[in-house]
Amino acid sequence: MTVTAPAATRAPASRRPASRPPGLAGAARRYPVLVALCVGAVFMVLPFAVVALNAVKSPAEYSAGGPLSLPEGIYLDGLRDFWQRVDFGQKLFNSVLISGSVAAGAVVLSVLNAYAIGIGRIKGRPYVLAFFVLANMVPQEALVYPVYYLSKQAGLYDTRLSVIIVFTVIQAAFGTYLLASVLGHFPREVIEAARIDGAGKWQVLWRIVVPVSRPTIGVLLVFFFIWTWNEFLLPLVMLVSNDNQTVSVALGVLQGQRLMDATMTNAAALLGVLPAIVFFLIFQRTLTRGIAVGAVK
Amino acid sequence: MSTVTERSAARRGGASRRARGGGPRPRPARRDSYALFLLPGALAFLLVVLLPFAMNTGLSFTDWRGVGDARWIGLDNYRQLAGDSAFWESFRHSVAMVVAMALLPTAAGLVLAAALFDFVGKHFGPRWAAVLRACYYLPQVLPIAVAGIVWSWILAPENGSLNELLAAVGLGSLQQDWLGDPDLALYGVMAVMVWVQLGFPLVVFMAGLQRVDPGLYEAAELDGAGWWRRFRHVTLPQIRPEIYVVMVWCTIAALKVFGAVYVLTKGGPGGATNVPSYFSFQNFFEKTQVGYGSAVSTVLTALILVLALVGLRLQTRAEDEER
Numbered sequence: 001m002t003v004t005a006p007a008a009t010r011a012p013a014s015r016r017p018a019s020r021p022p023g024l025a026g027a028a029r030r031y032p033v034l035v036a037l038c039v040g041a042v043f044m045v046l047p048f049a050v051v052a053l054n055a056v057k058s059p060a061e062y063s064a065g066g067p068l069s070l071p072e073g074i075y076l077d078g079l080r081d082f083w084q085r086v087d088f089g090q091k092l093f094n095s096v097l098i099s100g101s102v103a104a105g106a107v108v109l110s111v112l113n114a115y116a117i118g119i120g121r122i123k124g125r126p127y128v129l130a131f132f133v134l135a136n137m138v139p140q141e142a143l144v145y146p147v148y149y150l151s152k153q154a155g156l157y158d159t160r161l162s163v164i165i166v167f168t169v170i171q172a173a174f175g176t177y178l179l180a181s182v183l184g185h186f187p188r189e190v191i192e193a194a195r196i197d198g199a200g201k202w203q204v205l206w207r208i209v210v211p212v213s214r215p216t217i218g219v220l221l222v223f224f225f226i227w228t229w230n231e232f233l234l235p236l237v238m239l240v241s242n243d244n245q246t247v248s249v250a251l252g253v254l255q256g257q258r259l260m261d262a263t264m265t266n267a268a269a270l271l272g273v274l275p276a277i278v279f280f281l282i283f284q285r286t287l288t289r290g291i292a293v294g295a296v297k
Numbered sequence: 298m299s300t301v302t303e304r305s306a307a308r309r310g311g312a313s314r315r316a317r318g319g320g321p322r323p324r325p326a327r328r329d330s331y332a333l334f335l336l337p338g339a340l341a342f343l344l345v346v347l348l349p350f351a352m353n354t355g356l357s358f359t360d361w362r363g364v365g366d367a368r369w370i371g372l373d374n375y376r377q378l379a380g381d382s383a384f385w386e387s388f389r390h391s392v393a394m395v396v397a398m399a400l401l402p403t404a405a406g407l408v409l410a411a412a413l414f415d416f417v418g419k420h421f422g423p424r425w426a427a428v429l430r431a432c433y434y435l436p437q438v439l440p441i442a443v444a445g446i447v448w449s450w451i452l453a454p455e456n457g458s459l460n461e462l463l464a465a466v467g468l469g470s471l472q473q474d475w476l477g478d479p480d481l482a483l484y485g486v487m488a489v490m491v492w493v494q495l496g497f498p499l500v501v502f503m504a505g506l507q508r509v510d511p512g513l514y515e516a517a518e519l520d521g522a523g524w525w526r527r528f529r530h531v532t533l534p535q536i537r538p539e540i541y542v543v544m545v546w547c548t549i550a551a552l553k554v555f556g557a558v559y560v561l562t563k564g565g566p567g568g569a570t571n572v573p574s575y576f577s578f579q580n581f582f583e584k585t586q587v588g589y590g591s592a593v594s595t596v597l598t599a600l601i602l603v604l605a606l607v608g609l610r611l612q613t614r615a616e617d618e619e620r
Contacts, residue, residue, distance in 0.1 A: 030420050037412060041432035044492065047447050048435070050458050067450075067458040068465060113338040120331025128335070135346045137605040139553045141574045141594040145356070145581045146349035149363075169345040172338065201331065230440040232556035233574075237582065248556075252442030255449065255560050265450045272443030280438045284431060287438070287500075 048273060055079060055270035059263045067262070082267035086250055087242065092275070094239075095229055095246040098160055098167070103224040105168035107217055110175025115205050117176070118183025119191060129180055136173035140233050148237050158240050166234060171224045182216050183209065222286045226279055247272060350598075357591035367588065374592035383568055384593065387576040390483060394554050394572060397487035398494045399547035403540065405491075406498025409433065411532045413499075414506045415514065416524065430503060434496035441493065445560025448489045452476050476562050479569040486561055486570050490554070498543045505539035506532065538612060545608030549601050573597045 054067055058075040082088070116122050117129055147166055148157070156162040186209065194204050210217070235249045245253070251272050254260055260268060280287070357374055361367035378384050418426040436444060451458045454474035463471050475485040513535070517527045533540075555574040558564055564571035564579070571579075573593055580590030 030416075033412060033416055034421060034425070037409070037417060037429055040409070041429050044432050044495070045435060047451060047492075050451065051447055062456075066456055066461050068461050109338050109341065112334045116331045116334040120334065122332050122335065132342075133609070134602060134605065135342060137549060137601055138346060138350055139574065139594065139598055139601055141553070141555070141577050142353045142591075142598040143346065143349040144578075144594075145587055145591065146352035147345070148581075149352075150349065166345055169341045172341070173346070176338065201334075205334075226438060230438075232440070232442055232559070233578070236559075248440040248442045251440075251446060252556065252560050255442065255446045256563065262450070262456060265446060269443060269446045269450065272440060272446065276439045276443065277435075280431075280435060287434075 048277075051266055051269045051273060054262070055266040057263070057266075059261070062262055078263040079267045079270065082264055082271065086254065086268075088247075088250075088271055090243060091245055091247045091250045094160060094244060095248070095275075098163055098235075098246060099225045099228040101164045102167040102171060102228040103221045105164065106171035106175055106224045107220050109168060109172035110179050110220060111205070111210060111213075111217070113172065113176040114179035114183050115209060118180040119186055119209065120201075129177065132173050132176045132180075136170075136177060140170075144234060144237055147234070151238065158238065158244055160239070160244055163235050163238050163246075166238075167228050167231065171227060175220050175224070178220065179213065179216060182213065186212070219286055222283045226283070226287075229275070229279070247275065353591050354595050356588055357595045359588045359591075361587045363585045363587050370588070374589050375596075377589065378592055378596065383571065384573075384576065386568060387571045387573045390570060390572050391552055391554075393483055393487055394490060394551040395548050397490040398551035398554065399544055401491050402494040402547060403498050403543055405495060406502055406543070407533070407540070408528075409495075409499050410502035410506060411524075411528050414503055415527060415532070426503075430499060433499050436493050437496040437500075439493075441556035442560050444489065444493055445557055448492075449476060449561050452485055452489075477566055479566050482562055482566060482569045486557060489561065490551075490557060493557070494547060494550070498547065501539050501543050502536055505536035509535040541608065541611045545604065545612070548604060548608075552597065552601055552604075 050067065053071060054062065055078065056074045056076065057065075057069075057071045057078075059078070061069070061071060061075070113132070117125055122128065143166075147162075151157045151159075151162045156165075190208060190212075191204055194208055199207065229246075230248060231246075232248050232252060235246050236252065239245045239249055242250075251268050254268060255265075356367065358369060358371055359367035360370045360373070413426040413429055417429065439447075452475035454460065454472075454477060457475070459475065460472040463469060473481055476482050509531070513531050514527060517531050522530065553574055554572055555578065558570055558572050558575045559578075562570040564575045574597065577590045577593040577597070580586040580593060584590075
């Protein structure tokens, strides 16, 4: 799909100028649409720009010029103060640790489930699949109190491990659903041939199914990482001590307390936005391709 | 790695075909040994999803303050819910969230996707379309807590960028306490959610359009169909499965919305932006009315599961029609 698409969009474009030269009337009709779309896009990214603008202003500059004035220089003390006050390095570490563990764990769990459902075609397969789909839909609101209570009983309350376990399972529900339908179309001859050659089920899984499904698995890894990074309700309830909180929870709680002044707010916003933009730039391809896979299936 | 599969695929030759055609079908016992692979997942789901879900449903029939023994009170919580205006109001706000997170983004996403794909992509090149798509998608990767911080600062009554901007262009009389005025707060939250959500339908629809046969567009264009007719008669029917998926996903996301309300308004002012999810959270952890909170979340779950089933059915039907 990804291979044919650019060619398909380019073909009419390259043919067009020959058949209809881009005259003044054509340009006048075309550019307003492009301009409108660009204005819309600017509105989408404007909040990011305003935040970046104000995060590098000194408090004096901010109170003198308000939020819309241009900064006179780059003032980084606000960011540094905020970083130290909330121990942002620790929050980043927690977020990376939790999201990374969940992404890896949920992918393993999804692969095992999907192998049994998509390739093993176990009995009652449609029901098992429907179960995972519905499990994926159950809102966290309906799980949060018992999870909170049970983790207290198990001595796991306020540990990063508890959040890792819960999200590994929740994300794996989606992964199972997606991978099972992808593996359902796996060429069966390949597997049968490997089985005839004497490969066991584990070997088939790790030597053939996993390597061939690597693109889908990559998409899942990225999705699980970002989704877990952005999770709010369960981490908010489960991670109460400062040393365990994720970036999202720490910033959300600070905002909820309404104790931040404008400089702090902007420092918080910028530090929260930056990792997201970094992920976005790194994973943009995978993200858009993944959404395509997820939606068609 | 691909060489492994190619080699084994090549080696199968006629042997496997013969084995498949003539041999007996695999015995059930052999097939079911795959079930072992499902064991870790099944146990994990039992423990992390099914057990808490069952407990939550059970608790909704009790009066429990989180400590001591839960007292069985049957359907009392549900009876109380039926007469609780705060509960009904929170569901009315859910409808507003569905408008802001499913209806508006889907409609806007369709027009934008068609414009980017069928117009910008063709007249200005796919590069332009990709860059614009990236801009519209950017808010989707932002943690909702961070989006909340950004917007509550922009919409702040004092020194908020929006109010400052209005003053700067001479519309100072339109300045508002966007999130603090009970009459406006819900619209403020809705506007933020449209901004957050828009990228998702757009990207899904653009991906869907790539699988549409370009010949259809060319044929329509040769027949003299303008942009709007191509949109109605080619784009919409061709990506109907995607539209269903997006509507269902976004509606469910809208019913679950929590983080945005927590960070932007805490359900206020005076419950003007409360949603079921936040309402149950308040009952669980602020009022420690665990039984009542469980009842709220059980109703929410039932609603979502029904929607999910309807959505799945619509999706399969749309896909069947397409074939």
